[in-house]
Amino acid sequence: MxxxxxxxxxxxxxxxxxxxxxxxxxxxxxxxxxxxxxxxxxxxxxxxxxxxxxxxxxxxxxxxxxxxxxxxxxxxxxxxxxxxxxxxxxxxxxxxxxKLSIVFTLILAFFFLHDTFTMKSLIGCALIATGTIIMVW
Structure with missing residues (x-):
């Protein structure tokens, strides 16, 4: 849900x-x-x-x-x-x-909430960051 x-x-x-x-x-x-x-x-x-x-x-x-x-x-x-x-x-x-807030959230959650990175989350964040760069610059 x-x-x-x-x-x-x-x-x-x-x-x-x-x-x-x-x-x-x-x-x-x-x-x-x-x-x-x-x-x-x-x-x-x-x-x-x-x-x-x-x-x-x-x-x-x-x-x-x-x-x-x-x-x-x-x-x-x-x-x-x-x-x-x-x-x-x-x-x-x-x-x-x-939407880069997603990337920042992942980093902050790692340090403050002890969330773990997965390969999927790292690839997703890299794609978001790359997509943002492509769209803006």
Whole structure:
């Protein structure tokens, strides 16, 4: 079932790039990111209440709070940079470079989460990096 959600995530991410590129025309990239963030916050809390998960808020551990907050900061930085890049470059090139996050995730997961490299993951990362270079330069 995870693959369905992962594919939907990829489709929505692609839509995000296209819709944002159109919507950001003539708008400050930081302001555009703030507007988008408000929409995401409203949608997220709506899902929490629709699925009746709001009671779980008090069950979040201190460690989870810290890492969720740090993740939120990283997400905010990513979105601010993404929107600025999208305002300055083509959606295709920006999206391609953004996908290098897969390569960075593999490296960071190796060092911080002790994930292991497989031949398949190394080849995949090399192909992603090569594909990005081909698409952008």
């Amino acid at each position: 995870w693959i369905v959600f992962a594919l939907l995530s990829a489709v929505f991410a692609a839509l995000t790039s296209i819709l944002a590129k159109i919507g950001i025309d003539g708008v400050n990239s930081n302001l555009a990111t703030a507007v988008r963030t408000v929409v995401v916050v409203v949608m997220s809390w709506l899902m929490v209440f629709v699925t009746n998960n709001q009671s779980g808020l008090s069950e979040i551990s201190r460690k989870s709070w810290i890492f969720l907050i740090l993740s939120g900061i990283a997400t905010g930085a990513s979105w601010l940079c993404y929107y600025k890049a999208l305002q300055m470059g083509s959606a295709t090139e920006v999206a391609a470079v953004d």
